[in-house]
Amino acid sequence: MAALPEILARGGARWDSPARTGSGIMSERRTGWEGNIRVDDRVPRPPAATLADVAAAAGVGESTVSRVLRSHGSFSPKTRERVMAAAARLGYVPNRIAGTLASSGSKLVGIVIPSLANIVFPDVLRGASQSLEADGYQPVIAVSEYDPLREEQSIAAMLAWRPAALMVAGLEHTAQARALMASSGTRIIELMDLDGPSIHLAVGYSNLEVGRASARHLLARGYRRIAYVGHDLAADTRAAKRLAGFEQVLREQGLALQDRETVAAPTSVEAGQAGLERVLARAKGVEAVYFSNDDMAFGGYFLCLSRGIVLPEKLALFGFNGLAIGRVLPQPLSTIRTPRVEIGAAAARLAVAPFTCDPPPDPRLDLGFELVPGGTA
Amino acid sequence: MAALPEILARGGARWDSPARTGSGIMSERRTGWEGNIRVDDRVPRPPAATLADVAAAAGVGESTVSRVLRSHGSFSPKTRERVMAAAARLGYVPNRIAGTLASSGSKLVGIVIPSLANIVFPDVLRGASQSLEADGYQPVIAVSEYDPLREEQSIAAMLAWRPAALMVAGLEHTAQARALMASSGTRIIELMDLDGPSIHLAVGYSNLEVGRASARHLLARGYRRIAYVGHDLAADTRAAKRLAGFEQVLREQGLALQDRETVAAPTSVEAGQAGLERVLARAKGVEAVYFSNDDMAFGGYFLCLSRGIVLPEKLALFGFNGLAIGRVLPQPLSTIRTPRVEIGAAAARLAVAPFTCDPPPDPRLDLGFELVPGGTA
DNA sequence: TTGAAAGCGCTAACAG
């Protein structure tokens, strides 16, 4: 690794002295800081206090300290006092690494998600982290960027921490990843998709069904000449499933997609805008556009706004996810809302729940979705 | 904890049999699954292979296996072969818990952030996780929901994992939290704020300066009757600093905020909309509105759009963050863009970098910000 | 190049 100057150079950044910033409302209290941290940094730090140190300081055995600190087992009130006092005095912070190794029961839960580029997976994380924290667990996260190989590596890395459970987005994984998860002895919870076999448990909704519902809605509103604008489908299998469901319903009505623009990029408002632009340029009298998700649809929405294309009379738009911003638009976006936070929370509960009964075969928790009619389709 | 049925009841959810969903494009391959997982679930799982198992299987000593697997130290090519083969055969996954305890060098980096409710901190996480992963580290995250006490608890919990470093948003923490961090021996990196003293390292930008720049911009454009619409400021000290900087510049020009609406809720588009609604209801001839961030500003933007308020002639809007969606609006939002992903990445580099020289006193990495003139102010 | 042995800091029996 590099020395500090190199690190900074890499980022093209610079160190400021405190004088350069922060000269405003906040007082600097430099003295306290200097008298504190600098000294600590220079003096070789004494090794952190261990349970044995606390035991010695309190004049009791190690196991007693352990029992008191975890309020597990029995001990007298006065022993408790002395242990707590000693621990506080020494600034003792228990070492979970050691605790986990000894008890062979980790309080870590691995979460492998494909992306942090929009609010979708942060929502899932939020639900999970809230629920996990309440139970004393901690989420370790990894982002695969929709790359199956990176996902596989992340899964292997997570498993090395012997987590209590592993949450992974989607049902599609490399064969190696599936094998790893299946034989790991770790409870595996797959998220956001129910269309296919799961390893242990799956929590989410059916993307196929989402696509079908979207198509039914557009057809019911009388739209027939429908185009699709999506992002990179090879990577996002759930978006692919939605489209498959959508086309299935069209097919059942003897219809087909009028046009189909797949932007070779991750999902984004810019991609949605560019995609719709291209569809409009090909001008085939398209009446409605089904977007791979809300972000893409927002791009389309604002393009219409800029061009004065009246929604939904001249063009109808339909998205997916039900993001908050879609609800405050002058005309709320027609879309499908998914219970993302709830999915995260439910997955977390399943992750830490001791199963007192055998789970049913191939159990899947369907949290459903809600079609939001909106005003754009 | 509860039995499975209870867990499901809590969430009001239901288990579906596979037949209910997934009957579409995906084939079910139930047999393989049944012949696989169900069996594994019923037979008491053999304990995971350990290093000792691999050593025995390969007919070598444990330390040899350890050396080979970490490609550290010396061993003959043929020994390597046999070890690798044995490891693969046993499906060996190294136990990082044990490894970390033995080597007293964790590959975990703690990240404590206040919120996952908008894209801001996910962006930081994205930068961090990308950079961390490249160096073989894993992020453990905790969300404080802007609650200092929860932050303190999260920090304590993270420290218990003896992480290589700890990243925390902001410079304001409880005294207890500061003490914990300062005496932990763990490298502490504070994010997204430079206005005040840091514990070890700080990476971000000056919120005070952001507020000042915003005010200067609005003044330069000729706006004088300016209102502020923000979210819960007690919790979000960085938003408070921006406002402080903003008001400071106004004061310097002998001006003051015309109106000030603080929605008692976390940041959201809805809150921004509600806030602006109230400001407009008080009708004081406000010319421009400074929002606590882009999400809030979007709420205001769409309110104006709905009401036919012409931007920026009738009302000017200014945000903060520089979110992607603001750039595709019919009139791009005037705002200040911050290098969030870069902040996460830089923090991650600093987290894992071995300092070969003493860091300068109170070092702070100023990644700056960029004023985006936009079209709304 | 290799193996034996001593921990890392804690938990979990098991005696007292």
Added chain:
DNA sequence: CTGTTAGCGCTTTCAA
């Protein structure tokens, strides 16, 4: 109610 004693699975000297 409390202390002693083994490990948990790995890394790391230190000899061989």
